[in-house]
Amino acid sequence: MGWRPSGSDGPGNVETPTLDVRLHSDDPAAEMLVFFAVDDLDVSLERLSQLGDTQHGDLRADPELGRFAVCSDNQGVRFVLQQHVQ
Numbered sequence: 001m002g003w004r005p006s007g008s009d010g011p012g013n014v015e016t017p018t019l020d021v022r023l024h025s026d027d028p029a030a031e032m033l034v035f036f037a038v039d040d041l042d043v044s045l046e047r048l049s050q051l052g053d054t055q056h057g058d059l060r061a062d063p064e065l066g067r068f069a070v071c072s073d074n075q076g077v078r079f080v081l082q083q084h085v086q
Contacts, residue, residue: 031078033070033078033079033080034079034080035068035079035080035081035082036079036080036081036082037082037083037084038081038082038083039083040083041059041067041068041069041081041082041083044081044083045059045069045071045081048071048081051074052074053071053072053073053074054071054072055069055070055071056069056070056071056072056078057069057070063085064085065082065084065085066082066083066084066085067082067083068080068081068082068083069081
């Protein structure tokens with residue numbers, strides 16, 4: 001697909017013209033997750049709960065990624081909600 005990996009054999013990034021793709025080694029899920037940027041993660045997670053969707057695990061924070069939560073919709077499709085670092 002024309003992706004150019006950077007980093008070592010382990011976790012790294014793939015550079016594309018339009019996507020920021022991060023690679024994880026030893027990932028038991030071995031899946032691609034789409035990150036949806038939200039303005040307020042707490043409000044978005046409350047709405048997610050109201051819609052019957054699920055948050056998996058605790059909120060996470062990363063200096064580069066900001067705050068984020070792995071979620072799934074009512075059909076089991078996993079995705080991530082992310083509030084960028086300000």
